[in-house]
Amino acid sequence: AQSVTQLGSHVSVSEGALVLLRCNYSSSVPPYLFWYVQYPNQGLQLLLKYTSAATLVKGINGFEAEFKKSETSFHLTKPSAHMSDAAEYFCAVSDQAGNQFYFGTGTSLTVIP
Amino acid sequence: DTGVSQNPRHKITKRGQNVTFRCDPISEHNRLYWYRQTLGQGPEFLTYFQNEAQLEKSRLLSDRFSAERPKGSFSTLEIQRTEQGDSAMYLCASSVQGIGGYEQYFGPGTRLTVT
Numbered sequence: 536a537q538s539v540t541q542l543g544s545h546v547s548v549s550e551g552a553l554v555l556l557r558c559n560y561s562s563s564v565p566p567y568l569f570w571y572v573q574y575p576n577q578g579l580q581l582l583l584k585y586t587s588a589a590t591l592v593k594g595i596n597g598f599e600a601e602f603k604k605s606e607t608s609f610h611l612t613k614p615s616a617h618m619s620d621a622a623e624y625f626c627a628v629s630d631q632a633g634n635q636f637y638f639g640t641g642t643s644l645t646v647i648p
Numbered sequence: 649d650t651g652v653s654q655n656p657r658h659k660i661t662k663r664g665q666n667v668t669f670r671c672d673p674i675s676e677h678n679r680l681y682w683y684r685q686t687l688g689q690g691p692e693f694l695t696y697f698q699n700e701a702q703l704e705k706s707r708l709l710s711d712r713f714s715a716e717r718p719k720g721s722f723s724t725l726e727i728q729r730t731e732q733g734d735s736a737m738y739l740c741a742s743s744v745q746g747i748g749g750y751e752q753y754f755g756p757g758t759r760l761t762v763t
Binding site: 579586640641 | 679681688689693704741743745750753755756757
């Protein structure tokens with residue numbers, strides 16, 4: 536069975552501050568992990584993915600995430616928040632066959648000017 | 649390539665009516681997924697196709713829901729006898745196996761409101 540837990544349904548940061556969005560996963564098989572961003576009334580856009588290569592994954596828009604097996608975590612970070620980063624962020628896990636994808640409940644990021 | 653498209657973008661229907669949504673995936677993608685997303689929640693997996701074969705169905709997919717992908721290209725999701733609890737955003741995604749597994753590309757979704 537696979538699942539993800541996103542701690543903090545709402546996160547607020549000041550413009551220019553560090554962004555940290557938390558994701559913990561549960562998987563009985565080696566997981567593939569993903570972060571998606573969703574803007575209002577739009578579909579999801581892939582930010583980055585971990586697929587058992589490098590544990591530090593760099594994505595689009597300056598985001599990165601680190602896979603930590605010992606902590607079963609895949610937290611998303613960005614050194615300096617921009618106003619355009621305000622959106623809903625989802626962490627997801629799948630098996631390596633891509634048969635099903637399980638999403639977390641999302642974290643809404645607010646950026647304060 | 650214009651990405652994944654979904655039609656209609658919005659649908660308002662009365663309880664008890666049938667509705668059908670369409671998804672056109674990225675042309676070379678052999679996998680197509682349907683999800684349901686309610687307010688404040690992440691997408692919930694409903695079903696997926698590999699080419700024209702429906703390989704997985706969630707327990708969320710009641711017998712009022714049916715999905716098809718007749719020629720392995722576009723897909724339709726039909727909901728019969730709609731209920732107010734069916735109100736949600738229905739998302740479609742497509743993927744193809746590449747280096748590092750499958751990467752999903754999502755459409756903009758169809759927002760269903762059942763009155």
